[in-house]
Amino acid sequence: MTDNAELESFRRQWREEVARRTRPSRPEPAQPRPSRSSAGPSSHFPPARHEALDRKEEEEDEDEGGAPSANHGEIIHGVGHLSLGPSDEDAFHSRAPRNEPKSALEHFERAVEKEAEGNLGDSLQLYRKAYRLDSAVDKTYRDKHFAWAWKKPAQAPAPSAGASVTGQQPTDEPTILPTPELIASFAHLPISPAEPIIENTPPPPCPIANVPSEVLAEILSHVALIDPASFCRMALVCKRLAYHFAHEQRIWKRLCQGSEFGFKAMQYSFACDIHGLPEYTLGPRYTPFPQSMPVQVPEPLSSWGEVFQMFPRIRFTGIYISTVNYTRPGASSAYQNVSWNSPIHIVTYYRYLRFYPDGTVIYLLSTVEPLVVVPYISRENIKAARATSQKQHHRQAADANSASSDTVPPVAMGALKHAHRGRWRLAKPTPESDSSDEVPPSHPLSEYDSLPAKAQTTAAPDPRDLIIETEGVGPKYMYLLQLSLRSVSTSKPTNPNMTPSNPSKNTKLVWKGYWSYNKLTDDWAEFGLKNDRAFVFRRVRGWGMP
Incomplete structure (x- = not known):
């Protein structure tokens, strides 16, 4: 066997060596390709369409016609159940x-x-050790975790010869x-109380069972404003709460x-500069559903x-996390002349x-x-990390160390x-009649100039x-990222007894372009995104809560 x-x-x-010699080697990721803007120094937007716009992601959205294979869905479902103890998806803890x-x-499981x-x-390395111990370990793993996928659904027994053929359906269906x-x-329906802790004893009290529907809806609205995820989980408690979750449109409109x-x-226009200093405007900022006027559900x-x-x-x-993996050939040993080794x-690496x-x-x-760095990504910790790296600010570094050095690990502080600090905005949805109007730029990095040239001239901006x-x-450079909101696609389960789960909305950011801008020479350099993948959202406990 060995x-x-x-x-x-x-x-x-040997096959990998032959394939690597027959095809060109893959370039290193995130290497900028400098390109001079042909429109002259007055143009302040990326000069060309980025190659990431034409790239197909491995997991396409359901509305674009893509669907992962059934085997991929089985693996995802199986990995989700590989846990040796209770875990919390919202917490990044050791x-x-x-x-x-x-x-x-x-x-193999590890x-x-x-x-x-x-x-x-x-x-x-773990796969290699597993196959060395057992060459058929993949079959054992499949039988343990995906046995339900290989079992055929039970078929209804065939009707006997003496059965009636009048075509009548059974009445108890x-x-x-x-x-x-x-x-x-x-x-x-009433809210059922919990089952008694000990048999033949009175059940525990349920004060919410006698609450009127109006008061119950008000309680649910407060829960939704504290945490919408908790509001969604309350729909699984009982049928009455599931009804209020689906039909209380007042709560959803308030959200x-x-x-x-x-x-x-x-933010549909930049509210601050790159360093976080706010930019004040005289007029109110745009919002698609203002509270000062009646609004309707968009079609x-x-x-x-x-x-x-x-x-x-x-x-x-x-x-939002993007995990990037790629392979590159290493140098062979000077004492060995065998190329296949x-x-x-x-x-x-991660973004x-x-x-x-x-x-x-x-x-x-x-x-x-x-797991190491996510719990400590905050503006305060970044300020403290920069203060410790600047030796001329000894007093500021001492204050930052006393506040955060004791809690932030050195590895996370070094990362x-x-x-980089920055600013963000979504594309403002505009009617088609206004999409062709030219807006004069106010400064080199205005909200209209930052978009690629093709996106400004062809059609209305995509609201995603x-x-x-x-x-x-350095201080003379600025990075520009153009992304697009998508939903994480899901596959239909092969087991007919399982119901397909709804895809998570707005939990994915796909690449549409990545550039570097030189403020002194007015040059744009395009970053290659051949190996980079989309960002996927992961919730962190305590972030963004009022």
């Missing part, structure tokens, strides 16, 4: 030390976890109601018009709940984006894993030194587009 595994490893490495895997199946986290190097009618039937989590906190949406879930909206209760390096309602954003590119301007490597 000889066969070594032979297969030799064959795989995990307790775990025992080292011993069997082949344990090595490799799947590492691959889901983005650590391809560790997962590859339940009537299937559509989901809206089913939820509407919960309107007058949409509010500044806590709604669209009043969205084709049918309720305020759909508006809150599907209308383009930035989330402030967590962080050359190492292959797996490079992993982080944290947004604030006042229009500021934090952008960080680092090799530090999210935060390279974070997101523009981010951040600091560069």
Whole structure:
């Protein structure tokens, strides 16, 4: 068995060597390609269309016709259940030390976890150990975690020869109601109390069971303004709360018009500069659903709940993370002349984006894993990290150290030194009649100049587009990121007994362009995004809560 595994490893490495020699090597990521603007020094926008606009993501949105394969959905479903204890998806905390895997199946399970986290190097080593112990470990893993996917649904028994063939349906078959009618039937149901702790004893009291519907709706509105996720989880408590969750449009409208989590906190024009200093305007800022005038649900949406879930909206209760993995060939040993034994390096790094309602954003590119650095990404910690790196500000550094050095690990503090401050805005939805009007630029980096030239001249801006301007490597540089809001797609389960889950809305940022601007020479350089992937939202406990 060991000889066969070594032979297969030799064959795989030989194929990779032949494939690498026959195709050109992949370039390093995020290397800017300088390009001089042909329109002259008066143009202050990226000179050309970015290649990221024509790239297809691995996971396309449902509305664009893409759907991942069934096997990919099975893997995602299985990885979601690979936990050895209670976990909290909202918390980035250190995990307790775990025992080292011993069997082949344990090595394989640990490799799947590492691959889901983005650590391809560790997962590859664990996969190799698992296959060395058992060459058929993948079948054992599939039988353990995906047995339901291979079981055929039970078929109804064939009717006997003496059965009646009159075509009458059985009378005890339940009537299937559509989901809206089913939820509407919960309107007058009582709130059932909890089951008694000890059998044949009185159940515990349930004070909310006798509360009128008006008071119950007011309680739910306060819960929604504190945390919309908790408001959604309350719909799973009982049928009565599920009815109020689906039909109380007053709560959803308040969420949409509010500044806590709604669209009043969205910025459709830059509210500050790159360093976070606010820019004051005489007129009121634009909001799609103002409270001072009557507003209607925009078409084709049918309720305020759909508006809150599907209308383009930035989330402030967590962080957007992009995990980038790529391979590059390593140098062969000077004592060996065998080319197929050359190492292959797996490079992993992360991009982080944290947004604030006042229009500021934090952008960080680092090799530090999210578990280590995410809980400490904040404007205060970045200020403290920069103060400690500047030796001339001894007093400021001492104050920052006393406040944050004791709580922030040195690894996270070192990564935060390279974070960039910036500002963000969404594309303002404009009618088609106003899309062709030319707006004179007010300064080189105005909200109209920052868009690519093709986006300004072809059609109305996409309301899902997101523009981010951040600091560069020096004071003369500025970075421009153009992203677009999408939804994380889901696949239909192969098991007929499982119901497909709804995709998470506004939880994905796909690349549309990335440029570097030189303020002194008025030059634009385009960053290549061949290996970069989309940002995915992860909620963090305590962020963005009122």
